[in-house]
Amino acid sequence: MSSPTKPINVIVIGAGFAGLSTAISCHRAGLNVTIYERAPALQPLGDIISFGRNAGLIFARWDRALVDEMLPLSIDLRHHGFRIHKYTGEHVTTQHSVPRDMEAPTINGHRGELHLVLVRYVTERLGVELRLGCEVVSCFEGTPDGEGRAGIELASGEKVYGDVVIGCDGVHSKARELVLGHETKLQSSGYAIFRAWFDNKDIIADPLTRHLCENGDTFNGWIGPDVHFLVSSLKGGKDVCWVLTHKDDSNITDRWSFPGKLADVYKIFEGWDPICRRIVSKTPEDSLIDWKLIWQDPLPTWVSKGGHIALAGDSAHAFLPTSTQGATQALEDGVTIATCLKWAGRERIPEALRAFEKIRYDRVCKVQETGKTTRERWHKASWDEVERNPKSLELPREDWILGHDAEGHAEEMCERIFGDRSGNMRGESKI
Numbered sequence: 561m562s563s564p565t566k567p568i569n570v571i572v573i574g575a576g577f578a579g580l581s582t583a584i585s586c587h588r589a590g591l592n593v594t595i596y597e598r599a600p601a602l603q604p605l606g607d608i609i610s611f612g613r614n615a616g617l618i619f620a621r622w623d624r625a626l627v628d629e630m631l632p633l634s635i636d637l638r639h640h641g642f643r644i645h646k647y648t649g650e651h652v653t654t655q656h657s658v659p660r661d662m663e664a665p666t667i668n669g670h671r672g673e674l675h676l677v678l679v680r681y682v683t684e685r686l687g688v689e690l691r692l693g694c695e696v697v698s699c700f701e702g703t704p705d706g707e708g709r710a711g712i713e714l715a716s717g718e719k720v721y722g723d724v725v726i727g728c729d730g731v732h733s734k735a736r737e738l739v740l741g742h743e744t745k746l747q748s749s750g751y752a753i754f755r756a757w758f759d760n761k762d763i764i765a766d767p768l769t770r771h772l773c774e775n776g777d778t779f780n781g782w783i784g785p786d787v788h789f790l791v792s793s794l795k796g797g798k799d800v801c802w803v804l805t806h807k808d809d810s811n812i813t814d815r816w817s818f819p820g821k822l823a824d825v826y827k828i829f830e831g832w833d834p835i836c837r838r839i840v841s842k843t844p845e846d847s848l849i850d851w852k853l854i855w856q857d858p859l860p861t862w863v864s865k866g867g868h869i870a871l872a873g874d875s876a877h878a879f880l881p882t883s884t885q886g887a888t889q890a891l892e893d894g895v896t897i898a899t900c901l902k903w904a905g906r907e908r909i910p911e912a913l914r915a916f917e918k919i920r921y922d923r924v925c926k927v928q929e930t931g932k933t934t935r936e937r938w939h940k941a942s943w944d945e946v947e948r949n950p951k952s953l954e955l956p957r958e959d960w961i962l963g964h965d966a967e968g969h970a971e972e973m974c975e976r977i978f979g980d981r982s983g984n985m986r987g988e989s990k991i
């Protein structure tokens with residue numbers, strides 16, 4: 561491990577899950593870290609988000625109190641499981657939940673609520689500086705006095721210098737442009753999601769939909785040709801959330817999220833189990849979002865030429881929701897970056913960031929692909945085949961994804977690359 565010299569100053573752009581994970585992990589590794597976030601205040605925005613048990617392991621290791629705070633916000637399917645139906649209404653199979661593991665729990669809940677738990681942890685518990693209302697307009701390598709090695713410029717004109725900049729600024733990343741040296745065009749994945757989150761009042765008042773909420777949390781899916789509809793109730797059935805993934809070839813511009821119209825949702829449900837329309841009819845129209853799904857081919861690199869700027873989370877790799885791993889992979893990035901910086905030390909930041917990319921790149925690309933394979937398995941289901949093997953429609957639970965210990969793996973790789981556990985450096989790094 562690197563000898564303790566001047567601590568590394570880490571600048572993080574963006575306070576999404578990638579930015580928060582990078583900040584928490586860097587703080588735990590004894591590095592100085594500051595987050596610069598464009599939003600003037602952090603509101604509980606969004607709706608359903610998934611964290612696999614590979615994320616639960618990270619949360620629990622950071623602090624068990626985080627898990628205690630997040631679990632009551634998360635769906636609890638120990639009694640209900642995931643009930644999968646054909647779009648015409650026939651029940652196909654029920655995928656049972658795995659027993660809860662407090663060392664590595666699965667957490668699925670409201671993005672904004674879970675996000676604010678982490679924000680409070682970062683700012684109040686760890687005392688990491690989070691500067692809100694700071695839009696980063698550019699980042700650069702090399703500084704006039706040679707003191708810092710990289711920095712950012714804010715919309716206010718203020719320049720901030722540090723040793724390393726981590727661009728966690730989401731799918732429309734500014735940092736990406738600098739790392740690649742050119743703008744990247746986001747592509748439509750050919751799909752969009754209608755999504756909504758609302759309280760259970762109208763669902764529970766209707767005898768035909770009441771069962772979705774009255775006995776606690778539930779999760780139901782209807783699979784049709786090139787469409788799937790997922791409905792969950794959470795927090796003891798108090799809140800309801802649904803997502804409808806369907807074909808959509810709209811051009812992706814700088815906007816990808818729009819207010820949705822219930823009339824457009826009903827069109828998709830022609831010929832479907834009438835319960836689907838009934839559930840949607842309880843949705844307050846102002847809670848409906850039409851969210852275009854982006855696909856981005858893997859970038860050639862996540863690290864700048866000079867080696868002092870790296871991308872993490874969605875700015876490096878956007879995920880389709882059907883992978884259920886976008887936010888989790890963002891957490892894994894942050895953990896890995898901190899581990900690499902800790903091992904490499906302040907004098908070898910480019911090696912650290914290249915090690916991060918080396919450790920993460922293939923895994924991320926492979927997990928990204930599962931977003932397509934799961935969608936295709938559902939959208940192109942052969943119903944004769946499903947009759948023979950109903951479990952083929954279950955959500956995949958692959959151990960290489962969910963059983964992964966990002967921190968353990970990064971430690972092991974860094975030991976090989978940078979030194980040994982006794983603290984000796986191995987001279988030349990192998991990056």
Ligand SMILES: Cc1cc2nc3c(=O)[nH]c(=O)nc-3n(C[C@H](O)[C@H](O)[C@H](O)COP(=O)(O)OP(=O)(O)OC[C@H]3O[C@@H](n4cnc5c(N)ncnc54)[C@H](O)[C@@H]3O)c2cc1C
Nearest residue numbers: 574576577578597598605606607695696729730873874887
């Ligand atoms: C408001 C919002 C709502 C979302 N809702 C959902 C949801 O309901 N379900 C779901 O699955 N996923 C949702 N996502 C996406 C999801 O959070 C990410 O896909 C995933 O967690 C990876 O996180 P990330 O940190 O890489 O990116 P993001 O979560 O997108 O975070 C990026 C952060 O960087 C900030 N930022 C961007 N540009 C700049 C800049 N120039 N300067 C400073 N800060 C900047 C953004 O304000 C944001 O806070 C949402 C994202 C956002 C920002």
